[in-house]
Amino acid sequence: xxxxxxxxxxxxxxxxxxxxxxxxxxxxxxxxxxxxxxxxxxxxxxxxxxxxxxxxxxxxxxxxxxxxxxxxxxxxxxxxxxxxxxxxxxxxxxxxxxxxxxxxxxxxxxxxxxxxxxxxxxxxxxxxxxxxxxxxxxxxxxxxxxxxxxxxxxxxxxxxxxxxxxxxxxxxxxxxxxxxxxxxxxxxxxxxxxxxxxxxxxxxxxxxxxxxxxxxxxxxxxxxxxxxxxxxxxxxxxxxxxxxxxxxxxxxxxxxxxxxxxxxxxxxxxxxxxxxxxxxxxxxxxxxxxxxxxxxxxxxxxxxxxxxxxxxxxxxxx
DNA sequence: AAGTCGGGGTC
DNA sequence: GACCCAGACTT
Numbered sequence: 055x056x057x058x059x060x061x062x063x064x065x066x067x068x069x070x071x072x073x074x075x076x077x078x079x080x081x082x083x084x085x086x087x088x089x090x091x092x093x094x095x096x097x098x099x100x101x102x103x104x105x106x107x108x109x110x111x112x113x114x115x116x117x118x119x120x121x122x123x124x125x126x127x128x129x130x131x132x133x134x135x136x137x138x139x140x141x142x143x144x145x146x147x148x149x150x151x152x153x154x155x156x157x158x159x160x161x162x163x164x165x166x167x168x169x170x171x172x173x174x175x176x177x178x179x180x181x182x183x184x185x186x187x188x189x190x191x192x193x194x195x196x197x198x199x200x201x202x203x204x205x206x207x208x209x210x211x212x213x214x215x216x217x218x219x220x221x222x223x224x225x226x227x228x229x230x231x232x233x234x235x236x237x238x239x240x241x242x243x244x245x246x247x248x249x250x251x252x253x254x255x256x257x258x259x260x261x262x263x264x265x266x267x268x269x270x271x272x273x274x275x276x277x278x279x280x281x282x283x284x285x286x287x288x289x290x291x292x293x294x295x296x297x298x299x300x301x302x303x304x305x306x307x308x309x310x311x312x313x314x315x316x317x318x319x320x321x322x323x324x325x326x327x328x329x330x331x332x333x334x335x336x337x338x339x340x341x342x343x344x345x346x347x348x349x350x351x352x353x354x355x356x357x358x359x360x361x362x363x364x365x366x367x368x369x370x371x372x
Numbered sequence: 373a374a375g376t377c378g379g380g381g382t383c
Numbered sequence: 384g385a386c387c388c389a390g391a392c393t394t
Contacts, residue, residue: 092389099380099388133378136391170391190389207373233389242387243383272375301377327378360379 064224066251067231072097072238075104077230082156082181083114086144089173090137097237103132115154117145126304126357135303135357140168158182171212179225187215188229192236199240202257272329278313278321279332281365282339286349291366293356294347301330306356309345323368325361332361336369 071077074097076088087107091100110128111117117125122142129138144166148156156177157163163174175186187193189212197214198204206214222228239250253259284292293306313335322336350356353366 089389094377094388094390095379096381096388131379133380134390136377140391168391172390176389188389191387192389229389237389299376303377325378329376330378 062251062255063231063235064222064227067227067234071230071234075101080181082177084108085177085180086156086169087141089176090141090168091132093137093173094134095132099132114145114148114156117142118149122304123357127355130357131360135305137168139304140166143167144169156181158184160184160186176229179229183224183226185219185225187212187219187225188233189215190233190236191242192233192240193229195242196232196236196240199245199258200252200256274329274331276316276331276333278316278335280311280313280317280335280337281307281322281362282309282311282337282343283369284308284339284343289349290351291349291353292343292347293350293353293358294345301327301332302359302361304357305359306350306353307358307362309343309347323361323365325359325364334361334365336365 076084079085088100088104091103091107107128110124111120120142122139125138125142126135129135132138147166148154152162157166158178158181160174160178163169163177164171169177172189175188178184178186179188189208193215194211197211197218198206201214203210203214218232219225219228235250235252239246247253247256247259250256250259282292286292292308294309296302296305296307296310298304316333317335319335321333323334325332325334
């Protein structure tokens with residue numbers, strides 16, 4: 055049965071997979087960056103940023119040599135900025151420990167910051183044709199439905215993923231096809247079983263609509279941040295760097311003071327994160343700014359979080 | 373096993 | 384609004 059599934063799925067993939075830029079290469083540097091960008095980030099969001107990245111950083115060496123701020127700037131708007139920090143650290147390790155050549159060994163891949171088991175599986179299979187599975191949100195959903203195990207744990211899913219891969223002739227093609235199936239046919243909110251190439255082998259087929267998807271409800275916590283706007287016609291705006299941990303780690307913002315209670319006035323801008331609701335109160339500040347920071351004439355040169363960009367837009371329009 | 377970490381697409 | 388997305392890392 056496994057063989058039949060492989061043939062049908064591979065055939066379907068080759069016939070009508072989406073044409074995505076990172077599917078035209080097996081170069082580890084390109085695959086690596088695409089996989090990091092795609093972590094918890096939709097294909098449509100990554101697509102326009104993929105080519106731009108390599109124009110700015112044509113090689114791993116150019117990453118290792120660049121200041122972290124340059125990587126953060128290139129990452130602006132992608133979110134999860136820790137990923138850019140990990141890329142920088144990994145690039146330096148590849149240069150220093152692996153003589154600038156991307157490691158092929160699976161455990162060596164796993165040892166690089168930002169590369170977990172699934173991303174390592176993607177690189178190992180796409181670049182080096184090793185039989186390592188990918189287990190992202192798409193593949194997890196497909197496997198849960200395929201085996202009708204909506205409550206399967208990660209450990210169980212990794213086992214199912216490896217078993218399925220072991221029956222495939224081409225690990226890279228199999229991994230791509232599984233993700234493609236989850237992204238286009240076997241969606242989280244919609245399952246088009248009529249179009250599915252492997253519905254006959256799927257235990258959940260035709261009843262996915264009634265299957266209850268377990269979804270963890272995330273508590274959203276309100277935060278109230280006062281944003282001090284020191285504006286100077288000559289010198290620009292005063293920015294300081296966020297701490298290296300926490301929200302917007304390492305990014306540049308006007309000085310932020312966390313308020314214990316919601317002020318009486320309405321926030322200038324409300325910025326939503328996955329589990330935080332940031333109420334931002336722009337406050338025009340007089341006098342010399344205190345603390346460490348710098349006057350910035352052109353904010354397009356530094357990495358600012360999206361929420362701060364929005365705040366400044368609104369503040370200017372007032 | 374649960375919590376932390378962004379931002380945008382999509383319905 | 385709510386939910387989800389080619390997850391990794393820390394505790």
